[in-house]
Amino acid sequence: MHDARLLLELGDEAVRRLRRRGYELDLAGLEAMSSRRASAIGTVDELRAESKRAAAEVGKAAKAGASSADVAPDLTALKERARELKERIREAEEEVEAAEAALRDLLLVIPNLPSDDAPDGDSEDDAVEVRRVGEPPAFGFTPRDHVELGEAMGILDFGRAAKLSGARFSLARGPGAALERAIATFFLALHTGRHGYTEFSPPYLVSGQTMTGTGQLPKFEEDLFRTGTGDRGLYLIPTAEVPLTALHADEILPAETLPRAYTSWTPCFRSEAGSYGRDTRGILRLHQFSKVELVRICAAEESPRELEVMLGHAEACLQELGLAYRVIRLAAGDMGFNAQLTYDIEVWLPGQDTYREISSCSDCGTFQARRSGIRSKDAHGGRGQVATLNGSGLPIGRSMAAILEQCQSEDGSVTLPEVLAPYAGFRRILADGTTE
Template sequence: MHDARLLLELGDEAVRRLARRGYSLDLAGLEAMSSRRSAAIGAVDELRAESKRAAGEVGKAAKSGSPSDEVDALKEKARELKDRIRGAEEEVDAAEAALRELLLTIPNLPSDDAPDGDSEDDAVEVRRVGEPPVLGFAPRDHVEIGEAMGILDLGRAAKLSGARFSVTRGPGAVLERALASFFLALHTGRHGYTEFSVPYLVTAPTMTGTGQLPKFEEDLFRTGTGERDLYLIPTAEVPLTAMHADEILETESLPRAYTSWTPCFRSEAGSYGRDTRGILRLHQFSKVELVRVCASDDSRDELEVMLAHAEACLQELGLAYRVIRLAAGDMGFNAQLTYDIEVWLPSQDTYREISSCSDCGTFQARRSGIRSKDAQGKRGQVATLNGSGLPIGRTMAAVLEQCQEEDGSVTIPEALVPFTGFRRLLPDGTPELVIS
């Protein structure tokens, strides 16, 4: 969440930057709300000071033996002041709530490093890594491959839960688990992340702190009512970041690097008709998430670090991909700068998103109340970053498609063999086991 004072200090600069992502900032309205809050706080302070003086006058009058009617009048004045203070405090609460409600809807200020534009067509390509495989035959998509092998069953998934769910079977389930285990081993063993197992249900304040609420209410799955009103997480970014809500972190402990493998739940509101075939866009999918918390001045460098970690997953698997920098108007609500990694899908003859790595600056930390303190006790701001490292379903689709053979078999990337126990899937889905 933004600091209203900082937005007002930036003034037209804040208006310009937010306009790049399609948001029209009403500076006059923001200033009016901020002034209302300041005036209300000032009024409470004045009334409290007056009440303190009135209480002193009552005490003096009682001690000096003043007539009872004078003492009673002073007491009545003190009571009236207390009533006025309660009313003024209610105005402070109302003013703060109105200002907070507005600030929660304002997206992060985009970095000037983000190109202009509001669609994927406006993204800037940064690099391509690996050559898309030349198959020499008409490529099948991951659905054809998976269903022919019997390792992917979308029909039974639909019977269980409706559209946009999947069931994997036998070697397919093993492959999913192998991908997650490989990613976690890579990030914890080589990249220095600490692995967490986190709740999949979180509170509304947790969702608000990390920026999912109120903006993305329609994209979330909600369960329960009243005191047990909880939300299914759309990504492990939410609990991993919110673990430090309302905490002060020692500067010397930064940066912190966290990872977790969780299911993710998204209603995909507004995306109907896009990627409805296969496992590219599901209501429930699993993902290994990366989160970094660092000093605010280090976030840009930390974004490059995280991006390299996500890229390493694809490099180790030998999958062709490219990196793009998203346009200001196409970034997520929380981000000030985002890189997307897109993996090559032969069946579509194009690159498709497999990871987003975002620098959120101090945006989420302010919303969640995460700060830092150095050895001398000086307080500071922290920045948060998040990225996919990687989603299991989309990576599985890329493996099946890029590693398919003309006879219908699939060769498993060497990096996964220790985790799968097989090097190849035959056309009927039979795994070609590693013989030790």
């Protein structure tokens, strides 16, 4: 969440930057709300000071009244004034609460300020390609997509998944399920063993406060799955970014312990509201999928460097698998709500003859940390701001799709990347679904 004072200090610069991502900041409205809050707080302070003086006068009069009956009328009047002041303070405090709530509601829906390193534009067509790694495989036959391959081998069953849960669910069977587990285990081993991440197994249900702190609420309410009603309601996580980032909500972290690097393999749940018609075939866009997530927490000034570090860790997954991919920098208007700069990694899918997103790595700056109340303190007691970053490292389903498509043979078999064989327990999935 933004600091209203900082936005007002930036003024037209804040308007310019937010306009790049399609948000029109009402500076006058923001200033009016901030002034209302400041005025309400000032009124409370004045009334409390006056109440304190009135209480002292009541005490003085009561003491004097002990030796003089003539003071009684004045004491009654003073007590009535003190009572009236307490009532006015209560009303003024309610105004402070209302003013603060109105300002908070506004600040909660203002997206992060985009970095000037993000190109202009509002669609994937405006992204800037940074690099390509690996050559897309050249086949002497027409490559099949992962749906056709998986169903032919019997390792993916979308019909039964639909029978169980409806559209946009998948069911992996036998070697398919083993391959999913192998991919996730390999990614976790890579990130914890080589890249220094600490692995967590967090709750999959979190509170509305947790969702708000990490920027999912109120913006993405319709894209979330909620359980229960009223205050007892919890949300299924859309990504492990949510619990991993919120681990330190309302905490002050020792500066010498930064950066921190966390990872987790969890299911993710998304209603995908508004995305119907996009990547609906197969396992590219599901209501439930699993993903290995990366989260980094660092000193605010270190976030640009940390973004490059995390991007390299996500890329390493594809490099180890030997899959062709490219990296793009998203346009300001196409980034997620929390991000100030985002790189997407797109893997080559021969079945679609194009690159498709497999990871987004985002620098959120201090945006999420402010919302969640995460700060730092150095050894001398100096307070500092922290930044949060997150990225996919990587989603299991999309990784599986890319492996099936890039590693297929004309006979319908798939040879796994060598690094996966020890985790899967086999090297090939044959056309009839058996392994060797």
